[in-house]
Amino acid sequence: MPIASPDRMAASGGEDALTALTELVRADLEACNRLIVERMQSPVALIPQLAAHIVAAGGKRLRPLLTLAAARLCGYRGMRHVALAACVEFIHTATLLHDDVVDESALRRGQASANALFGNKPSVLVGDFLFARAFQLMVEDGNLEVLGILSAAAATIAEGEVLQLVTQNDTTTTEAQYLQVVEGKTAALFAAATRIGAVVADRPAAEAEALDAYGRNLGIAFQLVDDALDYAAEQERLGKTVGDDFREGKITLPVLLAFDRGDEAERGFWRRVLEERSQAETDLAAAQALLERHGALRDTVERARRYGDEALAALAAFPEGKERQALADIVAFCIDRAR
Amino acid sequence: MPIASPDRMAASGGEDALTALTELVRADLEACNRLIVERMQSPVALIPQLAAHIVAAGGKRLRPLLTLAAARLCGYRGMRHVALAACVEFIHTATLLHDDVVDESALRRGQASANALFGNKPSVLVGDFLFARAFQLMVEDGNLEVLGILSAAAATIAEGEVLQLVTQNDTTTTEAQYLQVVEGKTAALFAAATRIGAVVADRPAAEAEALDAYGRNLGIAFQLVDDALDYAAEQERLGKTVGDDFREGKITLPVLLAFDRGDEAERGFWRRVLEERSQAETDLAAAQALLERHGALRDTVERARRYGDEALAALAAFPEGKERQALADIVAFCIDRAR
Numbered sequence: 001m002p003i004a005s006p007d008r009m010a011a012s013g014g015e016d017a018l019t020a021l022t023e024l025v026r027a028d029l030e031a032c033n034r035l036i037v038e039r040m041q042s043p044v045a046l047i048p049q050l051a052a053h054i055v056a057a058g059g060k061r062l063r064p065l066l067t068l069a070a071a072r073l074c075g076y077r078g079m080r081h082v083a084l085a086a087c088v089e090f091i092h093t094a095t096l097l098h099d100d101v102v103d104e105s106a107l108r109r110g111q112a113s114a115n116a117l118f119g120n121k122p123s124v125l126v127g128d129f130l131f132a133r134a135f136q137l138m139v140e141d142g143n144l145e146v147l148g149i150l151s152a153a154a155a156t157i158a159e160g161e162v163l164q165l166v167t168q169n170d171t172t173t174t175e176a177q178y179l180q181v182v183e184g185k186t187a188a189l190f191a192a193a194t195r196i197g198a199v200v201a202d203r204p205a206a207e208a209e210a211l212d213a214y215g216r217n218l219g220i221a222f223q224l225v226d227d228a229l230d231y232a233a234e235q236e237r238l239g240k241t242v243g244d245d246f247r248e249g250k251i252t253l254p255v256l257l258a259f260d261r262g263d264e265a266e267r268g269f270w271r272r273v274l275e276e277r278s279q280a281e282t283d284l285a286a287a288q289a290l291l292e293r294h295g296a297l298r299d300t301v302e303r304a305r306r307y308g309d310e311a312l313a314a315l316a317a318f319p320e321g322k323e324r325q326a327l328a329d330i331v332a333f334c335i336d337r338a339r
Numbered sequence: 340m341p342i343a344s345p346d347r348m349a350a351s352g353g354e355d356a357l358t359a360l361t362e363l364v365r366a367d368l369e370a371c372n373r374l375i376v377e378r379m380q381s382p383v384a385l386i387p388q389l390a391a392h393i394v395a396a397g398g399k400r401l402r403p404l405l406t407l408a409a410a411r412l413c414g415y416r417g418m419r420h421v422a423l424a425a426c427v428e429f430i431h432t433a434t435l436l437h438d439d440v441v442d443e444s445a446l447r448r449g450q451a452s453a454n455a456l457f458g459n460k461p462s463v464l465v466g467d468f469l470f471a472r473a474f475q476l477m478v479e480d481g482n483l484e485v486l487g488i489l490s491a492a493a494a495t496i497a498e499g500e501v502l503q504l505v506t507q508n509d510t511t512t513t514e515a516q517y518l519q520v521v522e523g524k525t526a527a528l529f530a531a532a533t534r535i536g537a538v539v540a541d542r543p544a545a546e547a548e549a550l551d552a553y554g555r556n557l558g559i560a561f562q563l564v565d566d567a568l569d570y571a572a573e574q575e576r577l578g579k580t581v582g583d584d585f586r587e588g589k590i591t592l593p594v595l596l597a598f599d600r601g602d603e604a605e606r607g608f609w610r611r612v613l614e615e616r617s618q619a620e621t622d623l624a625a626a627q628a629l630l631e632r633h634g635a636l637r638d639t640v641e642r643a644r645r646y647g648d649e650a651l652a653a654l655a656a657f658p659e660g661k662e663r664q665a666l667a668d669i670v671a672f673c674i675d676r677a678r
Contacts, residue, residue: 044502046501046504047501098464122504125497125500126497128497129494129497131470132490132491132496136487139486139490147486151478155471157471158386158464158465158467158471162383162461162468165460
């Protein structure tokens with residue numbers, strides 16, 4: 001059986017790819033969703049109330065989908081991967097809750113954030129609860145390697161989030177630092193989510209490494225595209241919020257590219273709006289014009305595409321089939337959001 | 340060898356008891372402190388900076404001391420308990436950091452809180468990092484029972500903290516709810532800290548249960564005394580802060596007792612200051628007078644003493660010796676802080 005080339009694997013993409021992946025593991029995903037609802041219960045009623053707001057808010061469940069599909073790709077036939085996928089979603093949700101608190105985000109997934117509705121304190125504590133629940137589920141599963149992978153990922157996520165804080169409002173941030181932030185806050189959980197698919201299937205280390213590389217590169221591509229979308233005029237036309245990163249002074253790749261390619265007057269602009277956070281109403285449009293002039297969004301997406309190619313290359317280690325095709329198409333899905 | 344009666348076991352107490360316990364496991368505690376400093380490191384420099392502020396702030400290390408002494412009480416001769424004691428301290432520290440964020444505490448252990456110095460966002464994220472580190476340490480130790488005990492404790496702590504929020508500013512809170520808060524936010528980690536001493540020593544379930552009962556009752560006694568101290572005039576004379584719970588409108592046992600024993604005018608006072616949080620400068624003194632009139636602090640400490648007796652009774656399952664005496668004396672230490 002010939003191994004499809006990365007290009008062939010990525011032939012189809014877009015929203016269809018997410019639908020196809022969801023269909024492929026539908027029974028597993030439904031079991032995972034039931035477990036999520038069951039295990040976020042608590043005699044303290046505010047916990048499931050608040051958790052439901054974010055867990056059941058119609059997220060695409062991308063990370064647990066990756067765990068479910070990765071396990072099936074590895075030929076796993078049992079159902080242990082369902083609980084591990086739930087762990088991944090709980091950790092992701094805890095991160096969102098803590099990120100909402102600290103970023104004072106008003107909106108998440110188009111709904112009022114848990115933080116805005118319930119206050120900072122409950123959001124922090126319910127995040128802690130979900131994080132603890134994730135570890136309880138892993139302990140019930142009983143695989144120390146999975147526990148090691150996800151506890152290391154959790155530490156790396158926190159490191160990435162702290163580094164993001166440190167680099168915020170600092171235009172001397174380097175691309176290497178930016179990448180370290182992205183690898184921590186986003187790619188570490190993608191990598192862990194796919195790697196545990198190989199572990200639960202008891203596959204050799206080489207396959208775990210390949211799935212780790214797939215998830216890590218996909219996660220980086222996903223975040224790069226996210227960072228481009230935050231400035232995309234097309235998003236504005238679709239009625240989506242843009243400029244969150246801009247208002248917070250987050251230093252993302254589009255900004256780093258435009259800053260690097262700009263003249264001294266332009267750098268003065270970036271310093272004023274991002275470092276001093278002195279922003280007038282027209283400044284977002286001015287920033288978008290600078291990003292356009294220097295091709296910063298285009299090149300950010302191009303960079304994402306290269307990470308996507310790395311993700312596709314990692315899949316070549318696995319036999320052709322529906323699972324591999326679905327995971328390959330998800331790469332295109334993550335990148336094509338930027339079109 | 341006769342089993343000492345609870346009364347005999349508690350013969351000595353006070354600060355000397357903490358010193359004696361610390362001396363008894365000095366080498367273990369020093370190894371634990373070294374491990375704590377080593378494992379809170381990160382390439383992201385803000386993490387050890389912030390963590391050092393709270394981890395190295397001269398806390399008494401009561402919880403890890405309990406783990407170290409409990410393991411030795413069970414005849415454990417290895418050094419695995421050192422890493423588990425560090426896990427317990429990391430979880431405790433993460434809880435403090437998250438509690439500081441949400442309570443807007445200005446002071447913790449007499450120093451400016453990490454929150455006040457570094458901001459809410461870093462405190463939440465460094466708490467997450469320490470929590471993840473605790474699980475990484477447990478995974479390295481490799482005992483699933485320990486992982487189960489501490490992940491369950493972490494979930495229970497979060498539940499207790501959320502319930503505390505729900506009952507805050509609500510004078511219809513029952514004593515049963517108050518006790519549920521205390522069991523969650525404080526006693527669960529004390530119980531886990533002592534229980535894992537029996538697990539690491541590979542002792543029978545009955546000893547793990549006995550140490551769990553010791554820790555749980557000790558933790559409840561500790562928190563009851565804390566809640567009494569927050570209103571104690573003697574503390575004020577010593578220059579310590581009182582009235583934190585009062586200002587936040589926390590519903591603690593002293594308040595519940597005074598509310599229950601008060602007349603309608605007094606209940607109106609409690610509703611105004613705790614529910615509506617409309618407080619004048621003289622209201623703390625007025626609250627202290629009401630607590631005094633109804634013997635609420637005395638009876639709270641008396642209640643703590645009864646939990647302390649339960650803790651002592653649980654120790655009777657273990658052979659007489661230095662470790663048992665030190666753990667018995669810690670009960671008196673926790674309660675005598677109120678004198």
